[in-house]
Amino acid sequence: MNKIETYVLEMIGEDPENPDVFKDTTDGMEPVRDSINDAIEEICMITGSYSQKYYLALRKNKNFYRLDFSQDTFAWVTDVWLVAQKRRLEQTDLTRLNHYNWRWLFNNGPPEAYFQIGLGYLGVWPAPSSDTDLLEITVIAIPQRYDEDTGRITLRKNWEWAAAHYAVGEYWASRGDAKTAIYHHNNYLKKLGVDAKYPFAAESVNRFQSTKEPWPKSTG
Amino acid sequence: MWRDNKKRIRRFLRDPDGNIWSDGLLKRLFNDSHVDFNEMVGMLEKLDTLRVPPMYQMSYMYPWEYKYANHDGKNYVCFKFHQQGAWVCTNKWETQQLGLGTGSGTDEGTAFTQPWEGFMVSNTNSRIPFWFPYDFNTMKFIAYDKEPISFVPKKIIQSDDASWKSQSGKVQSYYREDAYSNEFYLYPRPSTVVWDGIDGDALDGQVLFTDDQDPTAEIGTIFDMLGIVDNQNEGIVTDVVEHENNILMIYNGYPVEIESQDDESSYPKFLQKYIEQATLELAYSTNTDGRIGSLKDYWKWRKELGLNLVKKFKAKRTADRDYRLVSKDGGNNRNRKGPRLPDTYPATYP
Numbered sequence: 001m002n003k004i005e006t007y008v009l010e011m012i013g014e015d016p017e018n019p020d021v022f023k024d025t026t027d028g029m030e031p032v033r034d035s036i037n038d039a040i041e042e043i044c045m046i047t048g049s050y051s052q053k054y055y056l057a058l059r060k061n062k063n064f065y066r067l068d069f070s071q072d073t074f075a076w077v078t079d080v081w082l083v084a085q086k087r088r089l090e091q092t093d094l095t096r097l098n099h100y101n102w103r104w105l106f107n108n109g110p111p112e113a114y115f116q117i118g119l120g121y122l123g124v125w126p127a128p129s130s131d132t133d134l135l136e137i138t139v140i141a142i143p144q145r146y147d148e149d150t151g152r153i154t155l156r157k158n159w160e161w162a163a164a165h166y167a168v169g170e171y172w173a174s175r176g177d178a179k180t181a182i183y184h185h186n187n188y189l190k191k192l193g194v195d196a197k198y199p200f201a202a203e204s205v206n207r208f209q210s211t212k213e214p215w216p217k218s219t220g
Numbered sequence: 221m222w223r224d225n226k227k228r229i230r231r232f233l234r235d236p237d238g239n240i241w242s243d244g245l246l247k248r249l250f251n252d253s254h255v256d257f258n259e260m261v262g263m264l265e266k267l268d269t270l271r272v273p274p275m276y277q278m279s280y281m282y283p284w285e286y287k288y289a290n291h292d293g294k295n296y297v298c299f300k301f302h303q304q305g306a307w308v309c310t311n312k313w314e315t316q317q318l319g320l321g322t323g324s325g326t327d328e329g330t331a332f333t334q335p336w337e338g339f340m341v342s343n344t345n346s347r348i349p350f351w352f353p354y355d356f357n358t359m360k361f362i363a364y365d366k367e368p369i370s371f372v373p374k375k376i377i378q379s380d381d382a383s384w385k386s387q388s389g390k391v392q393s394y395y396r397e398d399a400y401s402n403e404f405y406l407y408p409r410p411s412t413v414v415w416d417g418i419d420g421d422a423l424d425g426q427v428l429f430t431d432d433q434d435p436t437a438e439i440g441t442i443f444d445m446l447g448i449v450d451n452q453n454e455g456i457v458t459d460v461v462e463h464e465n466n467i468l469m470i471y472n473g474y475p476v477e478i479e480s481q482d483d484e485s486s487y488p489k490f491l492q493k494y495i496e497q498a499t500l501e502l503a504y505s506t507n508t509d510g511r512i513g514s515l516k517d518y519w520k521w522r523k524e525l526g527l528n529l530v531k532k533f534k535a536k537r538t539a540d541r542d543y544r545l546v547s548k549d550g551g552n553n554r555n556r557k558g559p560r561l562p563d564t565y566p567a568t569y570p
Binding site: 080175 | 541
């Protein structure tokens with residue numbers, strides 16, 4: 001039983017040392033772990049707090065690639081690096097490509113831009129002219145669900161307590177007490193906070209400023 | 221899997237043994253919510269290639285045959301169904317024979333039973349259909365032979381071209397017969413097609429299949445390329461055979477309908493809980509012994525909250541975009557310096 005699970009049991013009136021209902025086994029803790037996993041997924045989905053690297057070998061004349069994660073689940077791309085040429089690809093989309101060049105599928109050469117398709121595909125433009133290069137893709141991922149008390153919790157500490165409230169709220173919902181469930185879920189939302197809950201650089205002060213892009217756009 | 225979704229839903233319904241809500245009801249509520257969720261967030265963007273000539277799983281003639289067909293693949297209704305007499309005719313003049321007792325005996329082209337056969341003759345008496353993938357919902361991008369084509373309503377094509385049914389040449393657009401069917405037509409019909417990568421005695425009219433595929437329901441929506449394995453290391457999905465002469469499409473998909481315990485939602489696990497929440501709202505609102513208003517409202521609140529979060533998540537997918545501010549008139553979008561006409565050049569032509 002990990003720290004969040006212990007806290008959940010305490011809040012719902014169970015004795016973590018000697019629980020009546022939620023025994024410290026995989027089956028016994030399944031409902032609580034389900035809720036905590038749901039909370040972790042939701043927090044990562046909203047905050048983008050968990051990233052992974054994905055390496056993709058480019059193939060000659062191929063614009064489209066399937067992204068298949070064996071551990072986590074792909075959420076969105078934050079940056080793409082063309083390894084051999086040591087440069088970033090810009091993000092584009094179908095509308096922009098069509099506007100730029102109606103015959104964009106005919107172009108080939110070193111890729112300059114990429115775009116996401118749904119929850120599992122990546123497109124590059126232009127199509128690589130050889131099999132020689134590689135993409136290093138940084139993605140925000142939804143972590144794999146844990147099912148044992150030794151499983152990794154991929155949350156920062158200030159969100160761990162939010163996850164506990166999520167699980168407690170769902171416990172009360174499963175007992176038919178909507179009012180208490182709402183109370184705890186609101187607690188979860190409050191603890192989850194706005195995006196600035198965990199800024200990368202808390203010492204910096206953001207401000208509005210009009211800046212032009214320092215690099216030329218490949219697709220207009 | 222639906223088995224896991226159901227277990228979680230039953231936990232929150234406090235009905236683990238199905239004493240109030242039956243399995244069938246929960247499944248239908250889930251399917252209903254599944255479609256709703258997809259309509260609202262629309263994240264099932266997919267990529268597919270369609271072979272030209274098209275490969276259908278089977279053909280049939282009479283409407284009653286439909287119920288015996290496997291609907292995972294593409295079923296083509298061949299020939300001409302004569303509504304008045306429930307006959308099937310191979311040529312249109314035969315219906316004249318049925319109605320008047322005499323017919324002209326001539327028709328406008330060759331009849332075919334499988335759409336690919338239509339490409340083996342120059343003149344067919346039916347248009348050659350293609351079939352969107354079975355989970356197709358709406359189109360986002362479609363290209364034929366690597367060149368984007370656009371949707372044009374059938375009415376416009378008919379108005380502009382008296383020979384629209386038999387016109388062949390360079391494909392410029394596509395049209396659909398109705399919103400119900402997944403069939404669509406290329407216009408004009410491709411004048412040439414590539415038969416590479418298709419085995420079987422094509423010229424003898426035998427069943428066609430690709431080099432690396434068995435003739436199953438998968439035919440016609442094949443992701444694999446010849447010689448390339450479609451796995452996580454390669455993951456290449458553009459081509460069926462070659463770049464040329466095939467249809468590439470990016471579309472918004474429709475979620476699969478859950479039928480058995482082992483069926484999986486079209487959405488990844490981390491989004492399935494929102495569909496479960498919508499299912500719980502519906503379950504608590506159905507007129508059963510378990511109907512509880514406060515819990516229905518709670519799950520409705522959770523569902524709506526979830527939908528807002530998913531919309532926020534969708535917006536994150538453009539996190540790597542480079543935005544810039546322009547005036548309301550659009551401003552100057554030129555970012556590559558090059559020769560341009562002077563501003564005083566006549567605004568209208570000539």
